[in-house]
Amino acid sequence: MTMLPDEFADLETFAGKWCLATEPARYATRLASSMPELQAFYDAMTPRAAAAIDYCDRFALDDMPEAVVNLMYLIYSFINVSFSVEVWLQPRVPDSGSAYFTCFLEPTP
């Protein structure tokens, strides 16, 4: 059983961990990951993100097959992780200590 469309089989190795339906789950996974893990996911996604967005864009948002929804979730996770890799150089926002900012509502998908 694969989670992603066949065209993105190369990203399947990240799907189990990063195809997450909610922002709280994505952010928690980011904080629980090491920088090498985040970097590996980011490096795999960066060259494929444009193609992935193009692919998702062929489907209506309210009628997406499950595999395409999973690909959307993977892109959302890439966005979340991009801050650690491109900006902070650590999983957590600097000086954010025990601060949290819970996403209690978000659009689906």
Place this chain on the structure above:
Amino acid sequence: MPRFPKPPEGTWTEHYPELGTEPVAYEDSISPAFHELERDAIFRRAWLNLGRVEQLPKTGSYFTKELAVAKASIIIVRDRDGEVRAFHNICRHRGNKLVWNDFPREETQGVARQFVCKYHGWRYGLDGTLNHVQQESEFFDLDKSCHGLVPVHCDVWAGFIFVNLAREPKQSLREFLGPMITALEGYPFDRMTERFGYRTEVHANWKLFMDAFAEFYHAPILHAKQSRERYAAAGQKLGFEAPYYSIDGPHRLVSTSGVRNWEMGDDAVKPSEVLTRGGLFGPWDKPDLGEMPRGVNPGRCKPWGLDSFQLFPNFAILIWSQGWYLTYHYWPTSYNAHIFEGNVYFLPARTARERIAHEMTAATFKEFALQDGNTLEATQISLETRAVDRFHLNDQEILLRHLHKVVGDWVDDYRLAKGAVA
């Protein structure tokens, strides 16, 4: 030399002479006694925004709001006539909380045909009428018609639901909002229903977070790392100046000029922003919202970035030139803590590409807010040492002066009125 013209007085602050230019004290943010006064003087007298009409899509839609600062729990409901009403969330029988699930202190929402008390089954209609009393004949002189839910003054402006806990509000909602805010009517708030909601508890006085978002002087420094090097370096060298400030009654506005970092070349943006076409300023591809009402960008800044309207006491609306808006709410839980809620609103995405640009925008907002929030706890701790009690504010911090002045004025006014009665 200022980059943008200032008023004839030479500074924005002196344009509003009642604000003064002297250093300010922050006793109003560290004193438990002052906070006790704020509860009655401000939060039980001002119009408070509790949400939007889209949260009540049909007859019987309701949500509850816990206003710890005003020691109140409120039910907001759409009644059978389509009107939005507010009631105190308390049963008239023996004072049980009427609407709650599992945890009495947590907010809830849903759709109801009537409200039934969990304790003894008293039933209330959506208009608050007491419709049913269990074993009614065993009561003494109980007139059901006089025992409906206790109403709270409630009114709607531009789809924003406000309540006022005063017995008789001094002003109508429209009068309270005044011309600067009501000139936003016509902005398509009602169509921007794609919403991301975020919430946190900040261990700082509510006004300190309002201060943080009332000035952008901090942006090039605190958020330096958040930008690519070239953009960050330019920001730190130039500092920050806003092209326009305005004050209208208890409310205030700062507008920013329209720097678009994606127009500064690839080394000014993050690679993921290029891929997703979104970021701090919003989606790079601006939706067509039609003609803007005159209240948007009232300083006619060109280019224009955003308007940050702070509505007294604890509500802000940020309208971005890239066609989206944010709201902030600051709900005190004690003199040195508050619940901060931020909501991000877009026109509903029509395509996956638009949805992804929205995700990038909302995610960037969260990263910034996390940085802001923790700095405030550090400020609160320091202020409470009282080692320093006078602080200089520059002209870009004019709105902070105004917030603290208005809070002080409302508290003084309340003290006077109370003194007159006593």
